[in-house]
Amino acid sequence: MNATERFLLRRDLLKILGKASGGIAVSRWLGPEVALAQEPTRGKAIEPFTGPGANPHWNSVGPYVAEPQKAPLLLLTDRPVQLETPRHYFRTAFTPNEAFYVRWHLEGIPNAVDLKSWKLQIEGNVNKPLALSLSELMQKFKPVSLAAANQCSGNSRSRLQPRVPGAQWGNGAMGNAMWTGVRLRELLDKAGAKSGSLQVQFQGLETGQGPEGLGSNLFLKSLDLGNPVLDECIVAYLMNGEPLPILNGFPVRLVVPGYFATYWTKCLTWIRVLNTPDENFWMKTAYRVPDTPRGNTTPEDVKAGTLRTVPIERFPVRSFVISPDGSSKIPAGMNVALRGIAFSGFGRVNRVEISDDDGKTWMPAKLGEDHGAYSFRTWELSWIAKSPGRYSMAVRATDEKNNTQPDEPVWNPGGYLWNRIERQEIVVGNAN
Amino acid sequence: MEKRTQAIFFLTCCLVMAAGVIYADLKKGYYSPAELGSVQQTAPIELMPDSNYQVSAYPVGALELAVGDGRQDVQIYCNTCHSPRYITMQPPLPAATWEAEVNKMNKAFGAGIPEENTKKIILYLQAHYSTENRKQ
Numbered sequence: 001m002n003a004t005e006r007f008l009l010r011r012d013l014l015k016i017l018g019k020a021s022g023g024i025a026v027s028r029w030l031g032p033e034v035a036l037a038q039e040p041t042r043g044k045a046i047e048p049f050t051g052p053g054a055n056p057h058w059n060s061v062g063p064y065v066a067e068p069q070k071a072p073l074l075l076l077t078d079r080p081v082q083l084e085t086p087r088h089y090f091r092t093a094f095t096p097n098e099a100f101y102v103r104w105h106l107e108g109i110p111n112a113v114d115l116k117s118w119k120l121q122i123e124g125n126v127n128k129p130l131a132l133s134l135s136e137l138m139q140k141f142k143p144v145s146l147a148a149a150n151q152c153s154g155n156s157r158s159r160l161q162p163r164v165p166g167a168q169w170g171n172g173a174m175g176n177a178m179w180t181g182v183r184l185r186e187l188l189d190k191a192g193a194k195s196g197s198l199q200v201q202f203q204g205l206e207t208g209q210g211p212e213g214l215g216s217n218l219f220l221k222s223l224d225l226g227n228p229v230l231d232e233c234i235v236a237y238l239m240n241g242e243p244l245p246i247l248n249g250f251p252v253r254l255v256v257p258g259y260f261a262t263y264w265t266k267c268l269t270w271i272r273v274l275n276t277p278d279e280n281f282w283m284k285t286a287y288r289v290p291d292t293p294r295g296n297t298t299p300e301d302v303k304a305g306t307l308r309t310v311p312i313e314r315f316p317v318r319s320f321v322i323s324p325d326g327s328s329k330i331p332a333g334m335n336v337a338l339r340g341i342a343f344s345g346f347g348r349v350n351r352v353e354i355s356d357d358d359g360k361t362w363m364p365a366k367l368g369e370d371h372g373a374y375s376f377r378t379w380e381l382s383w384i385a386k387s388p389g390r391y392s393m394a395v396r397a398t399d400e401k402n403n404t405q406p407d408e409p410v411w412n413p414g415g416y417l418w419n420r421i422e423r424q425e426i427v428v429g430n431a432n
Numbered sequence: 433m434e435k436r437t438q439a440i441f442f443l444t445c446c447l448v449m450a451a452g453v454i455y456a457d458l459k460k461g462y463y464s465p466a467e468l469g470s471v472q473q474t475a476p477i478e479l480m481p482d483s484n485y486q487v488s489a490y491p492v493g494a495l496e497l498a499v500g501d502g503r504q505d506v507q508i509y510c511n512t513c514h515s516p517r518y519i520t521m522q523p524p525l526p527a528a529t530w531e532a533e534v535n536k537m538n539k540a541f542g543a544g545i546p547e548e549n550t551k552k553i554i555l556y557l558q559a560h561y562s563t564e565n566r567k568q
Binding site: 109 | 462464468471472473474483484487488489490491492515517518520521522523524529533540542543566
C-alpha cells in the first residue's frame with residue numbers, strides 16, 4: 001500500500017464514518033421507519049391536455065422554452081412567439097422582465113434594432129411631423145414612471161366552455177412592471193393634431209407576409225383622440241428600470257394603463273394621427289367584445305348574427321392565489337401564509353377576500369403596498385386548517401369603483417374578459 | 433501494542449462500514465428516466481458597443497402533425513405564416529369552426545391557398561383536430 005492508496009482509504013473510511021454517525025443519530029432520534037425509503041410516484045410530464053373541457057391547470061400546458069433574453073417560459077407557439085409566465089413569478093408585485101409573457105401576432109418579429117436609423121415617427125394629420133431618436137426621447141422629454149399591469153385580452157382563454165379557438169392561455173398572460181418613458185400627450189402636443197383628427201394609430205416593427213392592407217401584413221391599433229386614457233399613456237423605454245427585452249418591445253413600447261395589452265404596441269415606431277376611423281382588421285374584426293354586461297353572450301346568439309360588438313378596452317377586476325399552489329400538502333394546524341395578487345383596469349383594488357368554505361363566508365386579506373391604481377397589488381392571509389381534508393380556497397377582489405369579481409363564467413367567441421372568482425384546492429394532511 | 437491498535441481500528445472500520453451501508457439504504461433515492469427539465473441554456477451572444485441591438489434567432493421546435501391526407505398541404509400553406517403549433521395548441525374544435533378558421537386565413541388574411549388545397553386542409557383538420565376526432 002503506497003501513500004496515495006493509504007490516503008484514499010483513509011478518506012473513504014472517514015466519509016463512511018461521517019455518514020454512519022449521521023445515520024445512527026437519525027435512527028436514534030426518529031426511529032428507522034421514518035426515514036424508510038418509499039417507492040415514489042414516477043415523475044412525468046404534464047398531460048398535453050387540449051380539451052374539450054376547461055384547462056384544469058393554473059398555467060397553460062406547454063413545455064418550457066428558452067427564448068432570447070428570457071428565462072424558461074411556457075411555450076404556446078414558437079412562430080410567431082407566444083410565451084406564458086409561470087405562476088410562481090407572480091409572488092411579487094412586479095414581474096421580472098425575463099419572465100414577462102410574450103405575445104406577437106405576425107411572424108416578422110425583429111431580431112435586431114439599429115438605434116442609428118430607428119426613429120419614433122409622429123405623423124399623419126399633424127401640423128409638424130416628428131422623428132425622434134431614442135436619445136432625443138430620453139433627453140428632450142421629462143421622464144415619467146408608472147406601475148401598470150399588462151394583461152392579454154385572451155388571458156385565461158382555456159377556461160371557456162365551450163372552448164374557443166385562439167391562443168390557449170392559462171392565467172399567465174399578464175405581468176406588472178414599472179414603466180418609464182415619455183408622456184404620449186407631450187409628443188402629440190408637440191406634433192399638433194390638425195382639426196378634424198379622430199384617432200391616433202400605433203404601429204410597431206411587427207410585420208407579416210400577408211398582402212398589404214390586410215391584418216396579416218401589419219398589426220395596427222388605434223385609440224380615439226378624445227379618449228382620456230391618452231393623457232395617461234406612456235411611451236416607455238424602461239421596464240422595471242431596465243431596457244425592454246426585444247420580445248417585449250425594445251426600444252419603446254406604448255403603455256395604456258388599465259387597457260388590455262392589445263393597445264400596448266411593441267417596438268412602437270409610428271404614431272399616426274388619423275382623420276378617418278381606423279377600419280383595419282385588428283380594430284374592425286378582431287379584439288371586439290359583445291356590447292353586453294361583462295361581454296357575455298352565447299354560441300346561439302353568435303350564430304343568430306345579431307350581436308353588436310365594440311372594441312375591447314379596460315380589463316375587469318381579477319385576483320389570484322399564487323401560493324400555496326396545490327402541489328404540496330400542508331400539515332393540519334400549521335399556520336401558513338396564503339399569498340396572491342389582485343388588479344383592475346378600472347382603478348385600485350381596495351379589498352381582497354378569501355373563502356375556505358366555497359364562498360359561504362369571506363375573510364379579508366391584508367393588502368400589500370399600493371404601487372398605484374393600475375399596478376398589481378399583493379395580498380396575504382395567514383390561515384390554519386384545523387383538520388385534514390380538501391379545501392377549496394376562493395379569492396375575490398373589489399376595486400375602488402366597487403366592481404367585484406362574480407362567480408359566474410363568461411363566454412364570448414373571442415375568449416376575452418375572463419374574470420370569474422378563482423379557486424385553489426389545498427390538500428391538508430394529518431400532522432400526527 | 434501496535435497490533436492491538438490496528439485490530440481496534442480494523443474492527444471500528446467494519447462497524448462503521450456496516451452502519452454506513454444500513455444508513456445508505458435508509459436514505460436511498462429513487463430515480464426514473466424522464467424527459468423533464470431538459471430545457472437547454474442559451475449561449476450568450478457577442479455584444480459590440482455600437483448602435484445595433486441584436487438577439488439570437490427565435491427557436492422553432494420540431495412538431496409532429498397527425499399522419500393523414502392533407503398533412504403536406506398544411507405543412508406547405510399554413511406554415512408560411514405560422515408554425516403548426518397554432519394547430520396543435522387549439523382545443524378540439526367543431527368541424528364548422530375549422531372550416532371558418534381556414535376560410536379566415538384566405539379571406540381576412542389573404543393566404544391565397546388554391547381552392548383544392550383549401551378543401552384538403554379543412555378535411556385534414558376536421559379529421560384529426562375536431563371535437564369528434566381529436567385523440568387528446
